[in-house]
Amino acid sequence: xxxxxxxxxxxxxxxxxxxxxxxxxxxxxxxxxxxxxxxxxxxxxxxxxxxxxxxxxxxxxxxxxxxxxxxxxxxxxxxxxxxxxxxxxxxxxxxxxxxxxxxxxxxxxxxxxxxxxxxxxxxxxxxxxxxxxxxxxxxxxxxxxxxxxxxxxxxxxxxxxxxxxxxxxxxxxxxxxxxxxxxxxxxxxxxxxxxxxxxxxxxxxxxxxxxxxxxxxxxxxxxxxxxxxxxxxxxxxxxxxxxxxxxxxxxxxxxxxxxxxxxxxxxxxxxxxxxxx
Amino acid sequence: xxxxxxxxxxxxxxxxxxxxxxxxxxxxxxxxxxxxxxxxxxxxxxxxxxxxxxxxxxxxxxxxxxxxxxxxxxxxxxxxxxxxxxxxxxxxxxxxxxxxxxxxxxxxxxxxxxxxxxxxxxxxxxxxxxxxxxxxxxxxxxxxxxxxxxxxxxxxxxxxxxxxxxxxxxxxxxxxxxxxxxxxxxxxxxxxxxxxxxxxxxxxxxxxxxxxxxxxxxxxxxxxxxxxxxxxxxxxxxxxxxxxxxxxxxx
Amino acid sequence: xxxxxxxxxxxxxxxxxxxxxxxxxxxxxxxxxxxxxxxxxxxxxxxxxxxxxxxxxxxxxxxxxxxxxxxxxxxxxxxxxxxxxxxxxxxxxxxxxxxxxxxxxxxxxxxxxxxxxxxxxxxxxxxxxxxxxxxxxxxxxxxxxxxxxxxxxxxxxxxxxxxxxxxxxxxxxxxxxxxxxxxxxxxxxxxxxxxxxxxxxxxxxxxxxxxxxxxxxxxxxxxxxxxxxxxxxxxxxxxxxxxxxxxxxxxxxxxxxxxxxxxxxxxxxxxxxxxxxxxxxxxxxxxxxxxxxxxxxxxxxxxx
Numbered sequence: 001x002x003x004x005x006x007x008x009x010x011x012x013x014x015x016x017x018x019x020x021x022x023x024x025x026x027x028x029x030x031x032x033x034x035x036x037x038x039x040x041x042x043x044x045x046x047x048x049x050x051x052x053x054x055x056x057x058x059x060x061x062x063x064x065x066x067x068x069x070x071x072x073x074x075x076x077x078x079x080x081x082x083x084x085x086x087x088x089x090x091x092x093x094x095x096x097x098x099x100x101x102x103x104x105x106x107x108x109x110x111x112x113x114x115x116x117x118x119x120x121x122x123x124x125x126x127x128x129x130x131x132x133x134x135x136x137x138x139x140x141x142x143x144x145x146x147x148x149x150x151x152x153x154x155x156x157x158x159x160x161x162x163x164x165x166x167x168x169x170x171x172x173x174x175x176x177x178x179x180x181x182x183x184x185x186x187x188x189x190x191x192x193x194x195x196x197x198x199x200x201x202x203x204x205x206x207x208x209x210x211x212x213x214x215x216x217x218x219x220x221x222x223x224x225x226x227x228x229x230x231x232x233x234x235x236x237x238x239x240x241x242x243x244x245x246x247x248x249x250x251x252x253x254x255x256x257x258x259x260x261x262x263x264x265x266x267x268x269x270x271x272x273x274x275x276x277x
Numbered sequence: 278x279x280x281x282x283x284x285x286x287x288x289x290x291x292x293x294x295x296x297x298x299x300x301x302x303x304x305x306x307x308x309x310x311x312x313x314x315x316x317x318x319x320x321x322x323x324x325x326x327x328x329x330x331x332x333x334x335x336x337x338x339x340x341x342x343x344x345x346x347x348x349x350x351x352x353x354x355x356x357x358x359x360x361x362x363x364x365x366x367x368x369x370x371x372x373x374x375x376x377x378x379x380x381x382x383x384x385x386x387x388x389x390x391x392x393x394x395x396x397x398x399x400x401x402x403x404x405x406x407x408x409x410x411x412x413x414x415x416x417x418x419x420x421x422x423x424x425x426x427x428x429x430x431x432x433x434x435x436x437x438x439x440x441x442x443x444x445x446x447x448x449x450x451x452x453x454x455x456x457x458x459x460x461x462x463x464x465x466x467x468x469x470x471x472x473x474x475x476x477x478x479x480x481x482x483x484x485x486x487x488x489x490x491x492x493x494x495x496x497x498x499x500x501x502x503x504x505x506x507x508x509x510x511x512x513x514x515x516x517x518x519x520x521x522x523x524x525x526x527x528x
Numbered sequence: 529x530x531x532x533x534x535x536x537x538x539x540x541x542x543x544x545x546x547x548x549x550x551x552x553x554x555x556x557x558x559x560x561x562x563x564x565x566x567x568x569x570x571x572x573x574x575x576x577x578x579x580x581x582x583x584x585x586x587x588x589x590x591x592x593x594x595x596x597x598x599x600x601x602x603x604x605x606x607x608x609x610x611x612x613x614x615x616x617x618x619x620x621x622x623x624x625x626x627x628x629x630x631x632x633x634x635x636x637x638x639x640x641x642x643x644x645x646x647x648x649x650x651x652x653x654x655x656x657x658x659x660x661x662x663x664x665x666x667x668x669x670x671x672x673x674x675x676x677x678x679x680x681x682x683x684x685x686x687x688x689x690x691x692x693x694x695x696x697x698x699x700x701x702x703x704x705x706x707x708x709x710x711x712x713x714x715x716x717x718x719x720x721x722x723x724x725x726x727x728x729x730x731x732x733x734x735x736x737x738x739x740x741x742x743x744x745x746x747x748x749x750x751x752x753x754x755x756x757x758x759x760x761x762x763x764x765x766x767x768x769x770x771x772x773x774x775x776x777x778x779x780x781x782x783x784x785x786x787x788x789x790x791x792x793x794x795x796x797x798x799x800x801x802x803x804x805x806x807x808x809x810x811x812x813x814x815x816x817x818x819x820x821x822x823x824x825x826x827x828x829x830x831x832x
Contacts, residue, residue, distance in 0.1 A: 004822035005535035012535040019531025022830040030808040058676045239790045284637045289730040341628045377628045419613045449736035
């Protein structure tokens with residue numbers, strides 16, 4: 001007879017990587033503004049998006065945004081008036097692979113094979129800036145430079161946002177990471193963390209490293225801010241969480257060496273129950 | 278036969294009996310030996326309550342006709358107070374000439390007397406009036422209230438005494454013992470003094486025209502019951518009122 | 529392999545079971561006529577304790593759950609035979625015994641014997657059950673709306689896991705023999721209550737008449753009791769009122785239909801609504817719940 005799931009704990013939960021990948025697809029379709037960013041003009045121009053966005057009918061029914069609208073990219077040094085460029089940045093696909101790795105082929109830079117208790121991720125990031133035509137630049141009317149004594153009391157000139165044509169590119173990004181327990185907003189939660197990342201075909205290396213730094217930091221911050229999973233959610237609101245006489249906490253080591261554990265293509269969590277007031 | 282239990286208050290509020298004014302605890306038994314149709318009139322005080330008919334029939338197997346005077350009075354109350362010649366709404370009973378008509382009251386305050394006479398015109402037979410029982414009639418009486426009673430034949434003035442002891446658990450028979458018989462002559466009753474258990478029957482057999490009346494002389498309320506402890510009541514507190522001091526101004 | 533696996537140990541499952549037991553209540557009142565007497569009852573109960581064992585054949589066995597009867601009252605009402613005046617023979621008949629008899633008037637009335645056994649404890653001796661997963665569609669769910677609209681309307685669909693009984697055995701209520709001792713006082717009080725408005729001497733006559741026959745003999749005669757009064761009330765509770773059957777049915781229905789041991793919304797909200805953004809909900813399919821001797825296991829797939 002196989003070993004019971006709760007051999008060393010009271011509550012066991014596990015989600016297979018296939019399930020997680022389906023969940024990622026659902027999140028991307030129901031919360032698209034988490035994965036698509038751009039200036040207002042780009043957000044309105046469906047035909048010009050770098051990547052097609054698939055959303056559910058409910059997103060449209062409840063007027064949820066597909067893009068998160070951001071400020072125009074400032075041109076450094078241009079302050080009279082300030083000048084901005086439009087841009088588009090989209091995460092068009094994401095996939096996860098729990099140890100042992102059998103879904104994602106990691107690049108050599110990430111020293112495969114995937115180590116135990118690790119997950120691998122692959123993303124596709126597409127983006128572009130809106131490159132303005134020359135006549136748009138020629139049409140800028142310079143204003144009095146700021147900083148002269150007679151300018152006291154005068155307001156800064158309004159920024160000029162130059163429309164431009166998007167010239168989209170896509171990057172394939174690979175990452176490896178692990179899961180941790182964390183208390184987020186007062187709740188015991190699961191938190192995913194990227195440890196390393198590689199972007200295919202970016203040179204020079206220092207440029208790649210800078211982009212990786214930005215992307216890895218961005219992903220880790222968004223995972224922490226938006227995508228932590230409270231234990232109760234991980235266990236689909238299992239009834240034990242609603243009993244006043246029971247408290248649940250992560251099973252310690254020993255007897256559980258890794259908690260959460262990433263193994264057997266699954267993410268597993270082990271909880272121990274304490275009965276009493 | 279009335280078997281339904283009842284708590285009719287008249288059972289315990291009417292103390293004493295009168296064969297000429299029947300109540301729940303008194304019954305008159307009368308024999309009509311001559312076959313024929315008889316007409317009875319139910320009276321209560323000065324009013325006529327109902328009319329009924331008794332057919333005395335040699336072919337009848339009925340040894341007794343129970344006539345509930347209270348039922349007669351009730352059922353006739355919505356109909357005409359019928360007088361001689363009217364049969365509508367009347368009640369009919371049949372009995373053998375060797376049987377008896379039993380006049381009883383099953384409920385209510387009673388106070389009835391009955392006159393029965395042959396229904397044919399110009400009958401010379403003497404009517405029966407339950408206020409004057411003749412030899413052959415019977416008056417069956419039951420006393421419930423414990424005490425000492427006098428029984429008097431109002432027609433002859435002969436008197437007697439009935440003692441009904443207070444019921445004692447363990448010495449009380451249920452059903453009560455057999456009824457005692459009292460023969461009433463012109464000068465006396467025999468026996469003159471009887472002791473009966475509450476509920477035990479007495480059968481008065483008149484030898485002369487009689488009307489029997491039983492009256493409570495002295496009630497027996499049994500052993501005294503402990504009274505509820507007296508309350509202290511209210512008393513004025515000792516220093517509640519002070520006399521006015523000298524020199525105090527008054528309005 | 530299923531996308532999602534959740535397992536609860538036997539001791540964790542016992543906590544779920546305890547909550548199930550704690551939430552059960554039952555109450556009922558009824559009355560009926562049974563010829564010479566009528567009877568009524570009023571009962572209310574809750575459950576306590578019990579042992580639970582899980583088996584490798586996928587079944588759960590629950591034993592020795594206390595049924596605490598918070599209210600266990602019954603009343604048997606009948607006309608007290610009491611005491612009769614008249615009925616005796618006035619003209620004897622040498623052949624038939626009595627030619628003319630005086631009509632009988634029986635003094636008595638309806639009395640009720642109230643029996644209050646509240647606080648009595650009996651037992652659910654055995655329940656055998658398995659787990660059953662059901663998909664619940666709220667009948668009040670508006671037609672032709674999305675799952676999100678149904679959730680906002682307060683009528684989401686749900687996955688539910690019930691304990692589905694195969695059998696429920698409840699012990700008969702055991703009326704203590706000491707009832708016999710107190711029944712005489714109960715009847716005396718009932719009779720004195722009935723006789724309330726009567727003068728003392730009349731009450732004493734009736735009481736002496738009843739005692740002459742014997743209170744318990746009168747009661748047994750009217751109610752047709754052959755054995756002890758305690759046994760008669762026991763039979764009244766268990767068979768005539770069929771309280772045992774009622775409790776068995778109520779327990780089975782509660783386990784199977786009223787109180788799921790586990791339930792959650794479908795689609796399941798994994799990210800809450802935030803700043804005007806709709807919640808993110810994931811569809812769950814193929815939910816199954818099983819038991820083995822160690823644990824309860826729930827498996828499911830994430831829908832497309």
